[in-house]
Amino acid sequence: MSEEQAQQLLYQMQMLESYTASMDQKEEAIMTFLREAVSSVESVRGINQKQEFESLIPVGLGTYVKANVSGTSKVLIDVGAGIMVEKEHDSAINYLESRIKELQVALNETASQKHQVLMRLEQLKQEMNRLIQSANPPKQ
Secondary structure (H helix, E strand, C coil), rough: HHHHHHHHHHHHHHHHHHHHHHHHHHHHHHHHHHHHHHHHHHHHHHHHCCCCEEEEEECCEEEEEEEEEEEEEEEEEEEECCEEEEEEEHHHHHHHHHHHHHHHHHHHHHHHHHHHHHHHHHHHHHHHHHHHHHHCCCCC
16 A cells, blocks of 8 residues: 555545535535425415414514514515515415425435445545555464
8 A cells, every 4th residue: 555545545535524514514504495495385375365463573683573464465585686576375385385396306416416425435435444454464
């Protein structure tokens, strides 16, 4: 085993471990968005178009105020870059459900990529073990 080979393997393993950590963070972020999207769909479905109800409105830093919300058939949705679009109740639910599907696809793709990286990392660990064993033959 050459020291250069061992260093290269070690470097590759460190890079893959770092990449795996970033994939973990990406998965967590997607899961957070997914939970928020599911919660949004449930909230929009719960809005009765004819009744007024009391709700808590976030004002920042974990602070909420009570407010009366009149039933509405329109929902404002942030579509990115600070742009809000007004949608009909059912259209808003459809939009949110399509976003949920996109997030689920992204989560599956991320999990698949992470699995491939972990498999490659395991291969490198086995290769490193073989190099170490070949450099230190068993004593008799």
